[in-house]
Amino acid sequence: MTVTTQIIEDVRTRATQARAEFEAVVGAENIHDEKPALQEFTDPYDNRQRPRFTASYVIQPGSTEEIQQIVQIASRHRVPLWTGSQGRNNGYGGSAGRVDGSVVLNLRRMNRVLEVNEKFGYVVVEPDVSFAELNAYLVDNGYNLWTDVPDLSWGSVMGNTLEHGVGYTPYGEHADFVCGMEVVLADGDLVRTGMGAQSNSRISHNHQRGFGPRLDEMFMQSNFGIVTRMGLWAMPRPEAWRAVWIHCDTDDACYELIDALRPLLMDGTIRNRVTIMSLMAVVPTQTVKADWQPDHAPVTEEVRALMRERTGLGNWNARIGLYGAPALMEIQEQQIQDAITHIDGARLVSREYRGDVKAEEVLPQDQAMAGIPNMDLLNFLNWYGWEHTGHVSYGPIMPLTGEDGKQMHELLVRHCDRIGRDFGEAFALTPRSMQMFALVLYDAANQEDLERTYVMTADLIRESAAMGYGEYRGHLEFMDLIGDQFDFNDNASRRLNEKIKNALDPAGILSPGRQGIWGGEFSRPANNPAYFA
Template sequence: MSNKYIALPKGISEKTFDSAIGDFRSVLGDAAVLTSAQQLAPYIKTMMPVPDSDHTPSAALMATTVEEIQKIVGICNRYKVPIWTISTGKNLGYGSAAPVERGQVVLDLKRMNRILEVDKDLAYALVEPGVTYKQLYDHIAEHKLGLWLSMPAPSAIAGPVGNTLDRGVGYTPYGEHFLFACGMEVVLANGEVLRTGMGSMPNSNTWQVFKWGYGPYLDGIFTQSNYGIVTKFGFWLMPAPPAFKPFVIQYENEEDIVEIVEIIRPLRISGVIPNAVVIAHALYEAPVKARRSDYVTGPGSIPDAAVRKLAKDHHLGIWNLYAALYGTPEQNEVNWKIVTQAFGKSGKAKILTEREAGDDPAFKYRASLMRGDMTLQEFSLYNWRGGGGSMWFAPVSQARGSETLKQMALTKEILAKYGLDYSGEFIVGMRDMHHIVDVLYDKTDPGQVKAAYQCFDELLTIFSAQGYGTYRVNTAFMDKVAETYGPVQRQVHKTLKKALDPNGILAPGKSGIR
């Protein structure tokens, strides 16, 4: 055990690591190479039910230029030191800023935060990895560019590069973020710089407007992977529409989810509703308005009767469908008639627009997300139970009502077995559904920590056995999820890794790839 460092990279002696740290300091300067426990504290804390020591870094490097990163990977190859790259480090619920394996060196790119270009006419941006959504939002507003961002729920503190590379999603019509990515600059493990798509062509002026370039499309292999370090990232922005009409449709019973999805699917496929539709359970919305202790104390999951009382007290449906219309007032009026007729047939739906919702905090939060505005309201989820424990469970299914009911019932059953609550929502894409469940627990309670780990493990096991693939997961369970996709895919990933990173220096273990 090293006395000088709080951890060491796997298989690296203190003497060898001393040499590597010395070389890192020669490139970055002493102040940009962090090794003390106090300096590394922001990179250690996780929300997962495993000891934080399992994910303790050995050091952190604060790079600011591509040239520095090239030199860093050269040093890493020389000493076989692994690095874990982060941008803003706000991947909360999926692992935070801590590396996937103990002893990895964090390469922190938050100081690479230049907005390189925002083109008003062609509606695109080119940014460095440390740029936050808030920074870009303010830039667009300051210059009156008339463009909208699409961002995930932790909007202001997260960034478009890290979110898109982890294949995160947002809530405007541009919400499938990787779909709207266009052109990357990547430092490879050998120090070479690759510009994908049209960017590989000298003097290209179409890097951010045409995705494909010539030959095999490469951008995808740098998402959810460890094949390179993205240092510049282009993506498309949405022109501000003339009119925006957010709405919520509430249903009183859990079984109504079947009707909701069957109505939504054709509206999404046809483009009548252009943005990803969120169908949030009452317990997912509740933390905006209440705390768990207001309705239940003691062990066990919250009873259905308490959920119904909470929903009634705070004017929530058991299911709350959030969507919006975008376009001219005339276009929105036509589509609004289609929406209201579709949901009005059964008589079960309660339809509310901004006028009826008024100052309701849940509605205002959702409307802000669908407008691409800044909000941190999502973090109210962490106040529901308290204790700082959170893991996002994210299986995908077809956009069918029967699939939704089946997933919800199965999830509730497994959570209840471990005394945990169902805080879930379905996000309906064009033909798919992301089922997003926040497994909330008290990380200060050893019993809940053990229960949360076993619960999450069982969720992954049972859902994958039934054909529901997880699209994103925290660092503690990356190997398990990778295994569910079968040996052929894992071997292809391994082959690419060996070819692009023969010394295995870039985030070994990311997405189960070594």
């Protein structure tokens, strides 16, 4: 079946019928249907007068046991639950559910750091613990461990990790450092993954694999279960660290830099998640457009030259972290310098810090490399001065070559020029691949501007897929479209996901449509065409 208007009406009716049972589990005070609460749990960058997806109400359980009871009630009544932690997945749809009228299952009351093991370097957290809160917990209690933070530290550690989010220390690929989960399935059953499946295990969070398949990945970017606790390895605090910046004044220099850094990433000279940011990914976090020009026309090359002159930045700016003994970092920095000597206009700047440096002693632009929480990127939303600014994120993955970076940059420029819009752009490097992070702003109070931006983003997704690049993550609006691009053997991967979905969740009630995975009576909406259809 498809999600028809009748099913949406039925969903709201079922939610109403099930409410008393939910209240008996969590208490009436932990169920919210007042307008401000419903507004908070929609897509914050949707048009407020015409929101695409609105919950019937919001449930906030306080324990794993309450979640077990909630999913059993939801399965009986066939009420779809859209699960979120902090609910700050902004740029990707926020807390909104894919099926209008779903009940939002928000886990903000589950906010404990359950364990910190300094000897083995891991933490165990509940869903709502944010990066800022975890960092404060480690600092306040004197642990010699670092957090690893994404660009915005207000989000959930667990939520970001489950969505394949990244940070910028050597522990920046968050999903790679998960070790042991507790998961509630759609029938209320409770499972622990890895070595934690042994009830008396002493190494639930020390060793990532158990007996049989490793299941942690199955619950990332999926809707197969609700993760209620998660072990995550944390980086031991180094003796010292360096923030190394390489500024390049031309696009060609950026592409050469990508190729120059690849051997140093592959051999481990550079261990952190290197990011190469465009000028327009940095300047809008520090200034507003009116500081540079009087209109909203795209920034010109002349304005970019003025920006470089006033800020000392390049057209592209690589952020590299080095960690450990100062003598070792000196050698590593020299290796980086030697690798870029052939690149015209590439200049290297570095700053060294103690491992136990206080956050206020670190320059804001260097903080992410030490796992220090920062919210500066949010300033990007002030660039145009609109009252209700939205943004949509675009994130293809490509091979780690300058030529691939060039192709993706030129594609993004062409499409953003077509709608007359500035954008922020960065490449996040791994030893063999890189992700593009692109952030495109729109006036969310202007329905035409919102739709134009979404249509453009959909075209980017299709065109980059035709070039062989797939998205690593997607906005709620584009999950089905992105799933379409993974088309080998008639979308065999999606068909496999939906076989698993139907086996574990036959009613299809857990976050239907997340990552384009549908089940039960819920499948791709037929009468609710997306902006980009």
